[in-house]
Amino acid sequence: MSTSEHASPLQWWLPQALELEQCWQVAIGPLTLYLKRNLQEWLFSFERDNESELQCRLESNGAVCLPELLATQRFMFRHSPTTFQLKPKLLDRSVVIKTRQRVSIPPGENSVFYISSPVVIDITVQQPELSLLQLPVQRLSDTWFGPPTHHGELCYADKTQARHCLEEIPPRPHRAITAVTIENRSTAILTLDKLSIPLPYLALYGHQDGSLWTDPIVLRHENLQSLSHFQLGQTLPVGLTSQQQLAPAQFKTDSRGLVRAFTDIFQH
Structure with missing residues (x-):
């Protein structure tokens, strides 16, 4: 995965790029997001861990795949955008x-x-910018x-x-x-x-x-x-x-x- 030029592991709201067939997992407090980019679609699933609400938790790492037990949302494109951004x-x-x-x-x-x-997280794709989903943490x-x-x-x-x-x-x-x-x-x-x-x-x-x-x-x-x-x-x-x-x-x-x-x- 490549990141924006000024990306920081702490600034989770900066744009991030995914290669084709890559998955990514982002945990922000009690909310964990799973993202995957395919040729003509973006896939999203998420889960909340109530026990993590009072903990400082920020993780970003490559995921093998989206968890099978979670519901997945699919967003279809003629050609999937390369970059996503999590906007608080x-x-x-x-x-x-x-x-x-x-x-x-x-x-x-x-x-x-x-x-x-x-905060609420607005999941967007870039170029052109499009809001796909908004999730409260x-x-x-x-x-x-x-x-x-x-x-x-x-x-x-x-x-x-x-x-x-x-x-x-x-x-x-x-x-x-x-x-x-x-x-x-x-x-x-x-x-x-x-x-x-x-x-x-x-x-x-x-x-x-x-x-x-x-x-x-x-x-x-x-x-x-x-x-x-x-x-x-x-x-x-x-x-x-x-x-x-x-x-x-x-x-x-x-x-x-x-x-x-x-x-x-x-x-x-």
């Missing part, structure tokens, strides 16, 4: 994170948390965030630690990290045990070390019950530039910049 994308809904412990922020204070979320359950009316929002639910220290973040190639600054500009203590990350409003970036990052965000609480002022952070994480953007934001915020970010009940 953010989820299409906000993700609700339940914190392991309640977090309280006094009036006038702010705090930064680093929260990760699993992890299957997340649905949850309703907000009051039980049309004012709430259908989200994904995930469990992760809201880490306060950047050095404590484990290297996980299948999850994108969001730096979240929470500002409490109200007159009472802000206490929360759930936090909604508005992923569709964020762009995705890839670091040379293989880590994935989103735009940083600021959530400002101003006595607006469960609504928070939302804005993008002014600077990207250290080591990232706009040239390293892998996927743009799916939506733009409106002029008010209000999102439902916190739970509806605050303990003061």
Whole structure:
């Protein structure tokens, strides 16, 4: 197998080329993909290992063939493209994170948390570029965030630690990290045990070390019950530039910049 000129074993999202009749296996976190290129077709199969969800796992190696017990999808061409690319994308809904412990922020204070979320992999072939299949690395359950009316929002639910220290973040190639600054500009203590990350409003970036990052965000609480002022952070994480953007934001915020970010009940 030949790789792109700047390919790195850590940057699994870079284009890769396969010769005819070659197979390839790529394991990214709990998801393992199997790919094979034939003269007039590309073959794909995949499996998930739930026990690997909390592990740092990134493997790329030639496979003898596609596993027989897995369902295989076939994509037919007159002449099969030589190159494929696995493009990470953010989820299409906000993700609700339940914190392991309640977090309280006094009036006038702010705090930064680093929260990760699993990505979706867009399997494409190149020249011309064509998206064949999109697979979430992890299957997340649905949850309703907000009051039980049309004012709430259908989200994904995930469990992760809201880490306060950047050095404590484990290297996980299948999850994108969001730096979240929470500002409490109200007159009472802000206490929360759930936090909604508005992923569709964020762009995705890839670091040379293989880590994935989103735009940083600021959530400002101003006595607006469960609504928070939302804005993008002014600077990207250290080591990232706009040239390293892998996927743009799916939506733009409106002029008010209000999102439902916190739970509806605050303990003061």
